[in-house]
Amino acid sequence: MPEDDIVKSRVDQLDRAHVPTTEGGLEDLDAAALAYAERAASAPDTERVALREALTRLCLPFAGRLARRYRGRGESFEDIEQVARLGLVKAIDRYDPERGSFTAYAVITISGEIKRHFRDKTWGVHVPRRVQDLSLEVGHATMVLTTMLSRTPTPAEIAERLNLPLGAVLEAMESAAGYSPSSLNAPISGEGAAEFGDLLGDLDSDLELVDDKVTVAELLMRLPARERRMLAMRFYGNRTQAEIATELGISQMHVSRLLTRALSWLREAMLSDVPPRWEGADARPERHPMQVEAVREGDVVLARVRGEVDRDTAERLRIGLRHAIALAGHAPVLIDLSGVPLLDAAGIAVLVDAASAASVAEVSLTLTGAQPYVAGILAVTGLSKLLAE
Numbered sequence: 001m002p003e004d005d006i007v008k009s010r011v012d013q014l015d016r017a018h019v020p021t022t023e024g025g026l027e028d029l030d031a032a033a034l035a036y037a038e039r040a041a042s043a044p045d046t047e048r049v050a051l052r053e054a055l056t057r058l059c060l061p062f063a064g065r066l067a068r069r070y071r072g073r074g075e076s077f078e079d080i081e082q083v084a085r086l087g088l089v090k091a092i093d094r095y096d097p098e099r100g101s102f103t104a105y106a107v108i109t110i111s112g113e114i115k116r117h118f119r120d121k122t123w124g125v126h127v128p129r130r131v132q133d134l135s136l137e138v139g140h141a142t143m144v145l146t147t148m149l150s151r152t153p154t155p156a157e158i159a160e161r162l163n164l165p166l167g168a169v170l171e172a173m174e175s176a177a178g179y180s181p182s183s184l185n186a187p188i189s190g191e192g193a194a195e196f197g198d199l200l201g202d203l204d205s206d207l208e209l210v211d212d213k214v215t216v217a218e219l220l221m222r223l224p225a226r227e228r229r230m231l232a233m234r235f236y237g238n239r240t241q242a243e244i245a246t247e248l249g250i251s252q253m254h255v256s257r258l259l260t261r262a263l264s265w266l267r268e269a270m271l272s273d274v275p276p277r278w279e280g281a282d283a284r285p286e287r288h289p290m291q292v293e294a295v296r297e298g299d300v301v302l303a304r305v306r307g308e309v310d311r312d313t314a315e316r317l318r319i320g321l322r323h324a325i326a327l328a329g330h331a332p333v334l335i336d337l338s339g340v341p342l343l344d345a346a347g348i349a350v351l352v353d354a355a356s357a358a359s360v361a362e363v364s365l366t367l368t369g370a371q372p373y374v375a376g377i378l379a380v381t382g383l384s385k386l387l388a389e
Contacts, residue, residue: 032058033095033102055092063088066110087113134172219269227262292320294327301328306339309347321354328363338369348381
């Protein structure tokens with residue numbers, strides 16, 4: 001008999017072999033793989049290739065079933081099926097009967113090949129392998145939970161199903177956007193030549209409001225505490241005048257008058273270089289020039305500061321504190337800020353200078369009596385460590 005006929009005959013025998021089946025009627029691929037391994041071990045190259053092709057054809061439905069598990073994840077099923085078949089060929093070529101079941105080995109090899117395809121070939125941007133694998137698991141869990149709950153699951157529900165921290169699930173969901181990023185040349189919905197990239201890099205109209213927001217924030221600190229609270233409740237808390245009146249224990253008409261007066265003052269202050277004087281019932285006294293008084297009280301030199309400290313009065317404060325340090329000798333200096341309602345960057349610079357001068361003169365320098373607003377500024381700038389406990 002010619003060699004080609006012998007090869008064809010043995011391949012036909014493998015195809016017609018009484019391969020055991022499972023209870024569900026599926027082929028027992030383990031038995032088929034063992035038969036292939038026994039015959040291929042002693043067969044010539046030509047026959048071995050034919051036997052390999054026969055086993056591959058027998059296992060193709062098995063590879064297709066594994067490929068269907070990854071359907072609906074952004075890749076066409078045909079591409080996934082081709083990758084699964086490639087994994088099947090690798091499993092057949094590397095199969096060693098002495099190491100266990102062929103089916104178990106094939107499942108691991110094919111699944112790994114499919115996951116590698118998703119990881120290396122389908123992502124639009126680089127994402128770490130750990131996050132890519134987790135993104136696939138989160139996507140599969142999302143589909144399962146959507147079917148079970150008849151709604152889109154929350155990240156917490158997905159984390160509970162996968163037994164993972166919520167942060168890891170959120171990271172995977174965020175990174176999934178990098179799987180198929182949108183093109184900047186994609187047309188905007190509707191007719192026209194505009195593209196998605198045309199929407200990027202446009203002027204931000206909110207930038208024009210930055211100066212006004214900063215100015216308003218500073219002016220609000222000049223209003224009495226009650227007016228500041230009412231403005232916050234009305235425009236930040238979205239409370240009605242009636243609700244504000246109930247909480248403050250006054251009439252709704254009185255709330256309306258106070259809000260009108262506060263807004264009129266803010267409007268006038270925004271349009272002028274110098275903020276006008278507040279004329280409310282609890283109006284502040286006229287602004288007096290900043291004063292520094294240094295006196296010795298026992299073993300301590302007390303420097304009392306009165307008035308607002310800004311760039312116009314900072315130099316006067318610097319001179320006063322230098323005088324207090326010189327007067328102290330080696331006695332401690334206590335700076336009383338209870339009379340300072342406002343302290344800006346120029347005042348902070350003066351306090352830093354005073355601390356440096358006191359350190360050179362080996363004099364202990366301490367701040368006391370800071371009002372809440374000033375104390376907050378000191379905390380932000382790191383000078384709160386000089387506050388007396």
